[in-house]
Amino acid sequence: MTSLSINALNNTLKNNPIIHYRNPKSGHCHKVELFMSLLGISYQNHNLDMVNGAHKSADFITKNPFGQVPVIVDGEHTVSDSNAIIVYLADTYGSDYPWMGTTAIEKANVQRWLSVAAGELAKGPAALRLEYVFGANIDVPTALATTKTLLPVMEDTLLGPKLNIESGPKSRIESSTKAYLATNRLTLADIAMYSYIAHAPEGGVSLQPYPAIQAWINRIESLDNFIPMANSATADYRL
CATH class of the missing domain: 1.20.1050.10 (Glutathione S-transferase Yfyf (Class Pi); Chain A, domain 2)
Structure with a gap:
């Protein structure tokens, strides 16, 4: 589990980090960041000014119509909802380990x-x-x-x-x-x-x-x- 999967290694070598839209005090966002770190994925955090409504802006609503964090942008894929994101990451970058169980x-x-x-x-x-x-x-x-x-x-x-x-x-x-x-x-x-x-x-x-x-x-x-x-x-x- 400590070694990088092939997909995670490719993500790192390509210097093509996942963009993570977050609030640093959100446990939902930390869940996503923690999992990306455990997988060894290259990512960049993008902190939203939620006090001033950045998560409700027209631009962000195109990423998540519910106006909630976290959201990740991985190349052509945009994924919202913390549980959906970690399932996506497990399947895309952690398929060499049974994150969802085996039986x-x-x-x-x-x-x-x-x-x-x-x-x-x-x-x-x-x-x-x-x-x-x-x-x-x-x-x-x-x-x-x-x-x-x-x-x-x-x-x-x-x-x-x-x-x-x-x-x-x-x-x-x-x-x-x-x-x-x-x-x-x-x-x-x-x-x-x-x-x-x-x-x-x-x-x-x-x-x-x-x-x-x-x-x-x-x-x-x-x-x-x-x-x-x-x-x-x-x-x-x-x-």
Whole structure:
């Protein structure tokens, strides 16, 4: 996974970088940038002045009619939506590695977490951070309730199934810790979930009760070519 794929190498050698339209404090944008870095793709960030509405300009609307970041321009291809972008990048530049899984159940598990990233993650931890960092008007009780459901599910997933361990005359129940969310390997599921989970404290969400999630975050941050997202101030915990 640390070696460049043929397509990524060609992208780099041609000095033909992908243009990445972004907000540097957006977890959706960081997801895309992190994945491009892990793949070894040549890219250039183009920061949009979203305060002054650059994402709603006529020029940008031609790239994404919804007026949202991230958007990438890769030669003749323009792709919007963070999950769509990482799927495109995986297929175009990372086809030598099973980013979407190999078996039917692995692919289903990866797709499930991509849906969670667009659903519970966006409506929970990401929304709470959006309120604190950007002053957005959100439904706080719903976002808190969604987060209270999501984080234990992630924790239990990473702890893995309960195993009955035989030990002499007694047996005990232990968890078989999983390294990653969808399979025993890094996949797009982890890329899709990482940024907003790692930065959940910026929305007033403590990760201290979730040691498996913390270990998973550390595991991703130890990857070759990992790049961090710009930090915002940690908010007072409300969850």
